[in-house]
Amino acid sequence: MAKQKKGQKAAGGGLREQLLVPAGEVDLTTYDTRATTGFSGTKDDGKLALENLGPEVSDWQERLFAEGRTGGERSILLVLQGMDTSGKGGVIRHGAGLMDPQGLKITSFKAPTPAEKRRGFLWRIRQAVPEHGMIGIFDRSHYEDVLIARVRELVTPNVWNRRYDQINEFEAELTASGVTIVKCYLHISADEQKARLEERLSDPTKYWKYNPGDVDERKLWPDYMEAYQAAIERCNTPDAPWYVIPSDRKWYRNWAVTTILLETLKELNPEWPAADFDVETEKKRLAAT
Amino acid sequence: MAKQKKGQKAAGGGLREQLLVPAGEVDLTTYDTRATTGFSGTKDDGKLALENLGPEVSDWQERLFAEGRTGGERSILLVLQGMDTSGKGGVIRHGAGLMDPQGLKITSFKAPTPAEKRRGFLWRIRQAVPEHGMIGIFDRSHYEDVLIARVRELVTPNVWNRRYDQINEFEAELTASGVTIVKCYLHISADEQKARLEERLSDPTKYWKYNPGDVDERKLWPDYMEAYQAAIERCNTPDAPWYVIPSDRKWYRNWAVTTILLETLKELNPEWPAADFDVETEKKRLAAT
Numbered sequence: 064m065a066k067q068k069k070g071q072k073a074a075g076g077g078l079r080e081q082l083l084v085p086a087g088e089v090d091l092t093t094y095d096t097r098a099t100t101g102f103s104g105t106k107d108d109g110k111l112a113l114e115n116l117g118p119e120v121s122d123w124q125e126r127l128f129a130e131g132r133t134g135g136e137r138s139i140l141l142v143l144q145g146m147d148t149s150g151k152g153g154v155i156r157h158g159a160g161l162m163d164p165q166g167l168k169i170t171s172f173k174a175p176t177p178a179e180k181r182r183g184f185l186w187r188i189r190q191a192v193p194e195h196g197m198i199g200i201f202d203r204s205h206y207e208d209v210l211i212a213r214v215r216e217l218v219t220p221n222v223w224n225r226r227y228d229q230i231n232e233f234e235a236e237l238t239a240s241g242v243t244i245v246k247c248y249l250h251i252s253a254d255e256q257k258a259r260l261e262e263r264l265s266d267p268t269k270y271w272k273y274n275p276g277d278v279d280e281r282k283l284w285p286d287y288m289e290a291y292q293a294a295i296e297r298c299n300t301p302d303a304p305w306y307v308i309p310s311d312r313k314w315y316r317n318w319a320v321t322t323i324l325l326e327t328l329k330e331l332n333p334e335w336p337a338a339d340f341d342v343e344t345e346k347k348r349l350a351a352t
Numbered sequence: 353m354a355k356q357k358k359g360q361k362a363a364g365g366g367l368r369e370q371l372l373v374p375a376g377e378v379d380l381t382t383y384d385t386r387a388t389t390g391f392s393g394t395k396d397d398g399k400l401a402l403e404n405l406g407p408e409v410s411d412w413q414e415r416l417f418a419e420g421r422t423g424g425e426r427s428i429l430l431v432l433q434g435m436d437t438s439g440k441g442g443v444i445r446h447g448a449g450l451m452d453p454q455g456l457k458i459t460s461f462k463a464p465t466p467a468e469k470r471r472g473f474l475w476r477i478r479q480a481v482p483e484h485g486m487i488g489i490f491d492r493s494h495y496e497d498v499l500i501a502r503v504r505e506l507v508t509p510n511v512w513n514r515r516y517d518q519i520n521e522f523e524a525e526l527t528a529s530g531v532t533i534v535k536c537y538l539h540i541s542a543d544e545q546k547a548r549l550e551e552r553l554s555d556p557t558k559y560w561k562y563n564p565g566d567v568d569e570r571k572l573w574p575d576y577m578e579a580y581q582a583a584i585e586r587c588n589t590p591d592a593p594w595y596v597i598p599s600d601r602k603w604y605r606n607w608a609v610t611t612i613l614l615e616t617l618k619e620l621n622p623e624w625p626a627a628d629f630d631v632e633t634e635k636k637r638l639a640a641t
Contacts, residue, residue: 129560156452163445164453165491171454202454257638264635270627271418278637338559346553348567349546 077101077326078319082306089296091288091307096252098309102318109314116321117161123328124198126335128166131196133336136241138193139327141320142201144210144294145249146287147277148259149310150317151202154249158321159200168193171202184208184226185233192237198324199242205230206246209294214286227297234303244303245327247320248295249310253284366390366615367608371595378585380577380596385541387598391607398603405610406450412617413487415624417455420485422625425530427482428616430609431490433499433583434538435576436566437548438599439606440491443538447610448489457482460491473497473515474522481526487613488531494519495535498583503575516586523592533592534616536609537584538599542573 078101102109130137143151159167170191179187185205193199209230213223234244251259260277263269280287295305306323310316367390391398419426432440448456459480468476474494482488498519502512523533540548549566552558569576584594595612599605 133560152454155454159453160449160451162449162453164448164451164456164458165441165444165460167453169453257641260638261635264631264638267627268624270631271422271625273627273629273634275629275634275637278634278641281638281641335557336560338556338562340562340564342553342559345562345564345567346550348564349549349553349570352546352567352570 078322079306079326082308082319082323084295084299084305084307086299087296089292089299091250091292091295094250094307094309096250096255096309096311099312099315100309100319101322102315106312106314109312109318113157113161113314113318113321116318116325120321120325120328121162123325123333124162124166126333127198127328127331128163128196129336130333131194133339135333135336136195137243137331137333138195138197138199138241139243139245139324139331140193140199140201140237141324142204142206142244142246143249143320144204144206144246144291145310146251146256146284147280148256148263149249149251150313151249153313154247154317154320155200155202157317158324159198161321162198166197168197168199169202170199172204172207184212185229188233192242195241205233206294206298209298210287210290211280213290213293214283227294230298231300231303234298234300238302243327243331245323246298246303246305247308247323248291248305249316249320250307251310253281255311256281367611368595368615371597371608371612373584373588373594373596375588376585378581378588380539380581380584383539383596383598385539385544385598385600388601388604389598389608390611391604395601395603398601398607402446402450402603402607402610405607405614409610409614409617410451412614412622413451413455415622416487416617416620417452417485418625419622420483422628424622424625425484426532426620426622427484427486427488427530428532428534428613428620429482429488429490429526430613431493431495431533431535432538432609433493433495433535433580434599435540435545435573436569437545437552438538438540439602440538442602443536443606443609444489444491446606447613448487450610451487455486457486457488458491459488461493461496473501474518477522481531484530494522495583495587499576499579502579502582503572516583519587520589520592523587523589527591532616532620534612535587535592535594536597536612537580537594538605538609539596540599542570544600545570 081101102112104112127137127139143154145151155169159169175184175187188205191199191201209223209226212218238244260273263273299305308316308319370390391401393401416426416428432443434440444458448458464473464476477494480488480490498512498515501507527533549562552562588594597605597608
């Protein structure tokens, strides 16, 4: 499924290599939404494995944060996309929730306001790019501008068609300025979505998450799949690759995205910053107070 | 220590009542930095008690968040102030870290930039006020404008002197617009600070947290205590009260601030939003897809 093809950057082994989308044509029907690629164990094992990632991912996060506080210019941007109920919020709550919230910059993108629209679709995205040392997380993103915008015909085909290249240029610009981009498509089946929407309608503590518009969007499922395929295919660049995360099992999804984040942090390998002062001198100054 | 005085709002019982600063003159030397007010148990008990707050505080946070997503206009703003090493970051990491990062808006205030300064000291603070349903956390705040600004004479006495009233007006405005303000002063002793700075100088993974300027600030300890006393005394209003958190024991500090947040959430008592659609109709519409 995730065979490396020529021209696609190797992801450094590990889970990323297994979930990376190979360059070339994308057919989402060939991706199993219930897979647990790279993990052998039960649901309970998976939940425990996620918890156990906490200390390590949090330690690496602090290193990156420290680097950013001392002149480093790197950051990570995790882009989360997926159909309603695919679990973008769940990944943030259970995966990102393992980390220090001080080092996270989470942005949830809703329909753009008129003020945002007139500045071009990438303007508000740029505002949300993580600062040095931070892990930025996008709950939806500029990809909505080639997903809902395309499916709902919010702009002409000519406009959305040009956006793929605009996105690639934008992401290349970010990469060049020190942002490591990780794009995860949370892949669920239409049946699983139905079950999750039913759950929301059966539990009064979840009514607020339900919107009648969700059913209307659901009816356009095939159109969305086509739009996702195009987005993944046309914006799957070596520097800003797409991962397809099987997401019918929530525990696997949370573990997988967090593992990908951890692998990304380790590859960046931020080191504890050296002192930019003389330690012995400072010890003496402090002792004298 | 935290006896209720006339004119000061009752904090609804619990830990808040015990740590609330009574109206009137403030003498920080009468507040024990090593106290464990309201908690009986060991350090390990305290750490466990904090962990155990997780599910409850996180549930209430989600209710507030849900309320904000469905038209509610309330939010919480936790202001953290304290000398270097007092643990503002620690409270966020270990206390706020128990919650869903999606519902947190954390802002760390550094020295203002020229662009910020020319807009008045409250401008950048207003930018960071939490959205409806969010818990905002300020790591330092507008209080620096009557703390370091006063101690370091960054502005004339006439200017900082007027700021207390300006802050009170600003906070009253926020309160009126639905923001519940909780101000915590993390109270440590000068000796404890010395020990923590020594620790930073002895551990290469902590060098990045150390700044030679910290020792210079430390030399002004009495001036800072005076400035803190004035700030707490003059800006201790019924709607935006100050709590003094004994902070020489990190575990107690984290538990205490988190408990205060929990009590605040419970007092707001946000309820799960009712459905603004007909549940049965939606179930049928969904079933038909």
